[in-house]
Amino acid sequence: MEQWKESNSFERSRNLRNLYGTREKAQAVEVFRKHGNLLKPFEYELLTVSPVIILTKNLLQFAPIGLVNMLNSGGALEWVIHDDDKSSVSAGVGGCGEMRVFASEKPVSCTIDGIGVDFSYDHHMVMIQISWPNSLNLSVIKYVF
Known part of the structure; x- marks a missing residue:
């Protein structure tokens, strides 16, 4: 999961898509909780989805x-x-x-x-x-x- 945080934005979006495409949403949330990658209150991260x-x-x-x-x-x-x-x-x-x-x-x-x-x-x-x-x-x- 640390690799996901350190990759560039294109790789992150691909990795996130793969994560959601292969696991249930609840399992993905559990992975983020276990590794401490959840956002704190009033923090945000935006993803822009654009066609290639x-x-x-x-x-x-x-x-x-x-x-x-x-x-x-x-x-x-x-x-x-x-x-x-x-x-x-x-x-x-x-x-x-x-x-x-x-x-x-x-x-x-x-x-x-x-x-x-x-x-x-x-x-x-x-x-x-x-x-x-x-x-x-x-x-x-x-x-x-």
């Missing part, structure tokens, strides 16, 4: 997570469109902060509203900082692989 998009041209896996500084991180995503021919994924995002997506490969480039931006890639996570200069429109983020 597969770009068929290069078998790239992509899953938008959202703005991680928000409690409902996925709620900032208005739409996601992928283009297999161009090996790209675009997303309409409302809000500002750190946008994260899961990607099985590092993007070649990232843009916000058509302007190239710096991004970081660590453990299959792409991170971009989004400012929100015009609150009336969505920011369009494009990831090219």
Whole structure:
């Protein structure tokens, strides 16, 4: 169970899914109690569930997570469109902060509203900082692989 706590978020979600898929819920709760992994009162841990998009041209896996500084991180995503021919994924995002997506490969480039931006890639996570200069429109983020 300690391995579950020390793994990255993608591995944790996979391990948690496997745990719930193979045991009764009551047994899972007992495992957490025995190992002291229950949350204390007024503490929380959020899981964001997002569908994985597969770009068929290069078998790239992509899953938008959202703005991680928000409690409902996925709620900032208005739409996601992928283009297999161009090996790209675009997303309409409302809000500002750190946008994260899961990607099985590092993007070649990232843009916000058509302007190239710096991004970081660590453990299959792409991170971009989004400012929100015009609150009336969505920011369009494009990831090219």
